[in-house]
Amino acid sequence: MSAAAHHTQWIRAAARRHGFDHCGIAQAVALDDDARRLERWLGQGYQGDMQYMENHFDLRVDPRKLVPGARSVITFLLNYYPEEEATSDVRVARYAWGQDYHDVIRSKLNALLAEARVAIGAIEGRGFVDSAPVLERSWAQRSGLGWVGKNGNLIHKGAGSYFFIATLITDLELEYDDPFARDYCGSCTRCIQACPTEAILPDKTIDGSRCISYFTIELKDALIPAEMEGKFGNWMFGCDTCQEVCPWNRFSSPHQETAFTPIPEVLKLSSGEWEQLSEEAFRKIFRGSPLSRARHKGIQRNLRFLKGNESL
Numbered sequence: 001m002s003a004a005a006h007h008t009q010w011i012r013a014a015a016r017r018h019g020f021d022h023c024g025i026a027q028a029v030a031l032d033d034d035a036r037r038l039e040r041w042l043g044q045g046y047q048g049d050m051q052y053m054e055n056h057f058d059l060r061v062d063p064r065k066l067v068p069g070a071r072s073v074i075t076f077l078l079n080y081y082p083e084e085e086a087t088s089d090v091r092v093a094r095y096a097w098g099q100d101y102h103d104v105i106r107s108k109l110n111a112l113l114a115e116a117r118v119a120i121g122a123i124e125g126r127g128f129v130d131s132a133p134v135l136e137r138s139w140a141q142r143s144g145l146g147w148v149g150k151n152g153n154l155i156h157k158g159a160g161s162y163f164f165i166a167t168l169i170t171d172l173e174l175e176y177d178d179p180f181a182r183d184y185c186g187s188c189t190r191c192i193q194a195c196p197t198e199a200i201l202p203d204k205t206i207d208g209s210r211c212i213s214y215f216t217i218e219l220k221d222a223l224i225p226a227e228m229e230g231k232f233g234n235w236m237f238g239c240d241t242c243q244e245v246c247p248w249n250r251f252s253s254p255h256q257e258t259a260f261t262p263i264p265e266v267l268k269l270s271s272g273e274w275e276q277l278s279e280e281a282f283r284k285i286f287r288g289s290p291l292s293r294a295r296h297k298g299i300q301r302n303l304r305f306l307k308g309n310e311s312l
């Protein structure tokens with residue numbers, strides 16, 4: 001067996017050991033098509049106030065600039081689909097029900113890389129999770145893990161789209177998967193029709209500056225534009241609508257990651273209880289949760305917006 005084949009086997013086994021659900025590997029090359037697409041997307045202003053999307057353009061489209069000598073991009077998928085159901089009258093996107101995935105995944109990637117250095121030798125490597133400089137979904141598609149749907153999510157044919165995507169860029173030479181060649185969205189347009197803010201445009205373009213996730217999480221302390229009034233349904237933090245309607249998510253199965261066990265309050269606090277929640281209690285309950293990123297102030301702003309009295 002060649003060294004590349006042996007190392008590939010080791011990486012796949014390590015991915016399973018660390019609880020990742022799927023792993024694919026692609027050669028580290030410049031993403032020229034994605035660079036053009038990203039340039040057009042930024043040119044349209046679809047990133048809104050998410051200025052970090054504009055940073056590090058050169059690094060984002062070429063992994064060899066992020067990790068000198070990079071040969072391989074390893075993509076890991078981690079399922080977060082919860083088996084629990086929420087009973088609250090205000091909704092939180094499922095990815096945010098448990099502990100912050102950044103912390104959970106970063107520690108998995110660090111542990112995996114440390115073990116690889118012991119098992120394989122001195123390798124360069126850098127792990128990324130939900131990081132602006134890496135085009136994770138493109139790498140996942142290039143690694144054969146699925147296709148990017150019209151809703152902008154990576155869709156795994158056998159398991160849907162409720163996954164976090166992490167990447168490890170390394171100078172290790174590995175065997176590469178074939179890119180995922182098909183697009184199984186076909187003539188379906190359910191996500192486009194269901195999006196309450198018309199953020200899903202043709203050509204798989206998402207206008208990030210119109211997405212409920214952007215308004216409720218990224219927009220921080222600013223006012224949510226009045227033109228969005230009445231459009232959020234009961235989404236208080238993020239939005240899962242375009243995933244809920246996607247037929248491929250009938251294949252979602254519950255995750256196995258204990259860190260993603262929902263914080264009980266996420267499932268059951270009513271809008272009235274959220275409004276009554278003090279900043280101190282919020283900090284205590286949601287420490288280490290993605291909700292803490294919006295801070296108490298942001299959550300209260302979202303609640304006021306849902307009630308249609310933001311100007312009060």
Ligand code: SF4
Pocket residue numbers: 151194195196197198199200206210211212213238239240241242243
């Ligand atoms: S997350 Fe919600 S608002 Fe954003 S694109 Fe999907 S359906 Fe539209």
Ligand code: SF4
Pocket residue numbers: 149150151152184185186188189190191192242245246247248
């Ligand atoms: S809802 Fe339909 S069009 Fe949208 S991502 Fe899923 S399969 Fe594709």
